[in-house]
Amino acid sequence: MLIDNEKFIALLSDNSGIEKEKVEKYLEELISEMKTSFDEGEGYEVEGFGIFSKLGSNILFIPSEELETEINYKYVGMEPIELPGGQEQQETKEEEENPIQGILDGGGTEEREEYEDPFAELFNEAEEHEKSKQEEESLDLTEDEIEAVVEEEIESEDAEEIVAESPVEEDIDDLEESLKDIFGEEESNEESDEEIEAAEEEESIPGPKEWGIDAHKEEEQEDVFSGLLGDEAEETELIDEDDIFATEDELVDEEDVFETEEKSTEEEIIEEEGEEEIDFSALEDDGAEDDFEDPFESLEEEDDNDFVPVVTNVSSGKTSKKEESTEAEDPKESKRTEKKSKTPKNPRERKKGAPVFLYMVLGLVVLGGAGYLLAYFGVVNIEGITPSSTPTQIVQNTPPVVEPESIPAQTTETEEEQPNNTIPEIEETTSNQIDAGTENTPQNLSENTGGDFAQAQDNDIAPLVADEKAPGEVGIITPLNGEENAEPYGLNGTATTAGNNGYTIVLYTLSRKSGADAQFEKLSGDGFRVIIKEKPSTEFGTLYRVSIGQFRTLADAAIAAEKVDAQILGNYIITKI
Amino acid sequence: MTNDFLKAFGLTIRDQIIMKNSVEIKGLGTFKAEHTSQQQERKGDGKLVMLPPKDSIEFKADMEE
Incomplete structure (x- = not known):
């Protein structure tokens, strides 16, 4: 739409409040000023609007920032967005690729390491080292060192060391043979040494770590059965296991073993082992430290202890003597704790004991709840729980107090109200299980309530009414049309006494009588x-209920309420008069 | 010519421009609202930028001079 010069002048005069003629004059002045400034080679600025400047024969207009922003108000908040594309896109691609590479390169190794650690802890680090070449190298190192250890130990001529090593070799035949040698004659040690060396050479082909695995498995199986069968199984097992598990009587022998181990490790410290073996020591230490966990771990700890003579000495080469001495002590303690943990089997017994107690408590709770529900729904009549038992007694007591006093007070209305009172009495006598609220409402009707507070305050109002002994006019303040010919029900006209047994549309409940009168x-x-009906309330004193119409039934009142203007009605309630 | 007049001058033109009306002032020129829809723009450094929509005011001078 084009605003031409005339329209613009009219708008300008409207906005500025300046007369049109003046506006035209001012506008001409403005243009002439601009031209003079243009002639002088200068621009002309209208403050808050923009700058006019002449460039050649053309006039340029540069809007001010204010004008620019005001024009673009509806686009406020929309700012330039960088899109993926061009160099930016390439850069983003590179950025995207980098994290992937990082995941593939660095993350992969990290994952491997992460995988290795738990296995190392669980299975004495054997399997994972087969995965990487470095680990294989470490295996070779450990093989050599273990052989060296074995040789050194054999040189020390302690038969018990051989016994301790024999489970690592895991060939039961060899074990038995070595055991026979050990417990037989000391002279046969040399032969046994040769045999052991041969066996180790044979088994060094798959790798010494697999000893640990296989020995671990076999011992686990044995330990599992022994754990199931109890201590007897352990006693009946092979002699070497007795040595391994080191009953307390035999701890002396193991101390000898550990002494020899210390000797061997001292020599190994001089040799300086590879760095990776430090990891083994750490891992094994971790395994040995986990004393307070599941029985399975205790089984694994036994394995650790079994390996102590061979593996831990090799791996713990860089650890100090004190640590080794503590290690030597730890297995004893751990073995004791293992025996303790095996024999009593406390967790199982506790698990058996706890549910019984819980079931008993649960049963009591269920029985109590069921009893309460039965009583509440009246199947079983228990005083204090069954709802119908107590209130009915109170209600039955109150009406005789109210009636004789209300009847003499009223002459005209009692005729209509008597049926109201008699009906509830019948109901009360016939049925004891009627709700207290429903039984109280007829009372309230006979008195002065039944309004919108009746729902919440019936129980409070009923005794009040009884105490107040009923106001003389049943609470209805407004003049009633006592004529017999008057229509008892209706929305318009004046209220009739005959219509007081019906329903009414409550518009307000006011606290001041003056307001109700208005x-x-x-x-x-x-x-x-x-x-207008007085309505005693325990909380608010006497309230004045303003209602319109008298209707025979609730439906009549509802139909009539729909016809009434909503502004008059507001939030209305239909209730008994 | 007063400041009130100049203020009203700016306000009136602005209001009409916001209402997408063009304003013709005899002897000076015509102000016109121009809408620029959102568009992509590649900047000097190669970044591709989506510019938001924009309304601007254009002035076309009277060629009577």
Whole structure:
């Protein structure tokens, strides 16, 4: 749409409040000033709007920042977005590739290391070292060193060392032979040494770490059975296992073993082993330190202890003597703890004991809940729980107090109200299980309530009414039309006594009588049949309930309420008068 | 010519431009609203940028001079 000069001048005069003629004059002045400034070779700035400048024969307009921003208000918050593309795209590609490479290169090794560690802890580090070449090298080193250790130990001529080594070799035949040699004659040690060396040479082909694995497996199986069968199984097992598990009587022998181990490790310290073996020591130490875990770990610890004579000495080469001495002590303690943990089997016994107690508690809770529910629903009548038992007694007591006093007070209304009172009495006598609330409502009807507070305060109001002994007019303040010809029910006109047994539309419940009277005058002026009823409340004192209409049934009231103007009605409630 | 007039001058043109109207001032020229929809722009460093939509005011001088 084009705003031509005339329209613009009209708009300008409207906005500025300046007359049109002046506006035209000012506009001409403005243009002439611009031209003079252009002639002088200068620009002309209208503050807050922009700069006009002449370039050649053309006039340029440079809007001010304010104008630019105000024009673009609807695009506020929209800022340039860098898109993936061009060099940026390439850069992003490179950036994307890098993390992938990082994952493939660095992350892969990290994962391998991560995988290695748990296995090393669980299975005495044997399997994982087969994965990498470095680890294979370390295996070779350990092979040589273990052989060296074995030779040194054999030189020390302690038969018990051989016994300790024999489970590592894991060939039961060899074990038995070595055991016979050990417990037979010392002279046969040399032969046994030769045999052991031969066996080790044979087994060094698959790798010494596999000893640990296989020996581990066999011992695990044995230990599992022994754990299931108890101590007897251990006793009946081979003699070498007795030595391995080191019953407390035999600990002296093991101390000898550890002494020889220390000797061997001292020699090894001089030789200086590879760095990777330090890892073994750390791993084995970790394994040995995990004393307070599952029985399976205790089994593994036994294995560690079994390996102590051979492997730990080799691996713990760089550890100090003190640490080794502590290691030598640790296995004793761990063995004791293992025996303790095996024999009593505490966790299983506890698990058996706890559920029984829980089941008993659960059963009691269920029984109690069921009893309460039965009582609550009236299947079993228990005083204090069954809801119908106590309130009915109270209700039955109250009506006789109310009735004789209300009847003499009222002459006209009692006729209509008596049926109201008699009906609930019948109900009360016939059925004991009627809700207290429903039984109280007829009372309230006979008195002065039944309004919108009745739902929440029935129980509070009922004794109040009984105490107050009922106001004389049943709470209805408004004048009633006592004529017999008057229609008892209806929305308009004046309230009738005959219609007081019906329903009404409650508009307000006010705390001041003056306000209720004002509403009465206003609504009756509109032609409505207005009823103001006093409503005692424990919390708010006496309230005045303003309602319109008298209806025979609830449905009539609802239908009538729909016809009433919503502004008059507001939030209305239909209730008994 | 007062400041109020100049303020009203700017405001009136601005309002009309915001309402997408073009304003013709005799002897001076015509102000017109121009809408630039969002568009991609490759900057000097190779970055590709999506520019938001924009309204701008264009002035075309009267050629009577």
